[in-house]
């Protein structure tokens with residue numbers, strides 16, 4: 001109570017509306033029990049501040065409602081933290097530009113440190129070194145490979161979906177995840193996997209892919225239980241499985257690095273590949289250490305593994321969830337499927353996707369990109385990127401009024417609120433409508449700065465932005481060139497009920513680190529050639 005009173009007094013000095021929560025949203029016990037606890041509290045006592053703003057995914061459920069009620073800036077005050085939520089686009093741009101004043105709070109990203117520190121978990125000085133190294137391989141050569149591989153994966157995935165026929169049990173999330181991880185493997189590790197073989201191996205066996213999925217699905221849990229305990233003799237079997245996944249992933253990556261090192265020494269490795277690029281940085285580090293040559297510019301082996309894990313994690317489920325949300329929406333909008341197909345035909349005619357060239361055509365495929373933009377507007381995989389004032393107070397101008405933000409306050413650009421606010425997106429802000437992204441001159445609409453940032457903004461934005469766009473556009477364009485998708489009714493189900501069920505599935509989220517549908521795999525979808 002004393003901590004809450006203290007934080008309340010600090011927040012009051014900002015002169016903004018305040019909402020109090022009796023529990024810190026970072027409290028470990030609360031993180032574990034919040035979902036059943038919130039359901040129970042809501043059932044017995046009705047909605048309260050705690051049930052509205054106390055969960056990890058409250059931003060998604062609330063969207064712009066809190067800002068419409070409290071204004072463009074308001075504070076969520078808990079015994080542990082003050083979260084200052086901001087929806088004014090100019091203030092949001094300002095926050096991202098002042099990276100050294102509104103700092104990324106690395107303490108909130110510790111779950112990403114499974115193997116070592118990485119670009120998301122180091123402090124702002126070290127960040128520059130990591131960022132320079134990991135950004136280098138994200139170039140047009142990588143995008144070219146991603147394009148070809150995404151087309152290949154989409155073709156194989158679609159073949160399986162069509163074969164599934166009227167059963168429609170396609171496993172939407174499982175399959176888009178397999179495909180996007182294969183795109184990443186082709187680009188990063190120079191391995192081109194067969195979609196169906198990898199899908200089967202994911203259901204059995206102990207591959208690095210299964211290990212990665214296990215680690216990703218349990219990353220919140222791993223934040224609570226140290227790796228050594230997970231692998232200990234007395235740990236329950238389910239914990240040991242997570243510990244084992246960490247070992248399998250590490251072994252695979254070390255093995256890959258070893259092979260790559262050998263290729264490099266023979267002068268064979270492709271310079272564009274992610275692994276060789278990171279490996280060179282690690283060798284540079286060893287060299288610097290041996291020669292005692294100035295400040296470190298390379299990466300230690302643990303940092304190398306840490307960054308490879310981060311890129312695997314950040315680089316595939318983000319795109320695969322976006323594909324899954326998009327396809328789920330497209331089943332509700334057959335007209336948008338035709339709209340995409342029309343553009344694909346105008347560019348490629350009936351040419352098979354094996355012949356599609358990246359450079360000449362990616363820029364022309366505006367409608368698939370519009371689908372991606374619209375899905376990310378309403379369903380951004382990373383729902384919030386808080387910044388912290390740390391030890392210094394900072395000034396901030398919101399709607400033309402200056403305020404002082406005290407030290408150690410988390411300042412949160414309200415991504416989901418600004419991306420679904422009627423002021424910026426009109427009365428139909430909550431309607432999924434890709435056509436809003438194309439203007440009357442057939443150009444992609446450029447939204448006002450600070451109103452659309454699913455890849456974040458400023459220097460710490462997503463280095464994989466274009467890579468994800470290329471992967472997504474290739475997949476959607478090739479899926480809808482000749483085919484259409486339809487959701488299948490359950491026995492005796494009416495069309496209206498099916499639509500309502502689909503919308504419910506779209507809006508029910510899994511409680512993980514990234515936003516994703518809880519039950520995407522339960523959708524029965526039928527693909528047919530037109």
Ligand code: HEM
Pocket residue numbers: 104119120131134184310311314315316318319322376380381382384385453454455456459460461462463464465467468
């Ligand atoms: C739909 C696709 C994607 C979205 C919406 C997305 C979004 C984001 C966002 C919002 C951040 C900043 C997070 C923060 O500041 O807390 C980020 C960072 C990052 N993303 Fe992505 N991302 C996507 C795809 C990718 C892909 C395909 C890759 C790599 C292959 C990638 C690699 C990274 C990395 C390495 C970072 C950390 C950058 C840094 O801290 O400097 N992302 N992403």
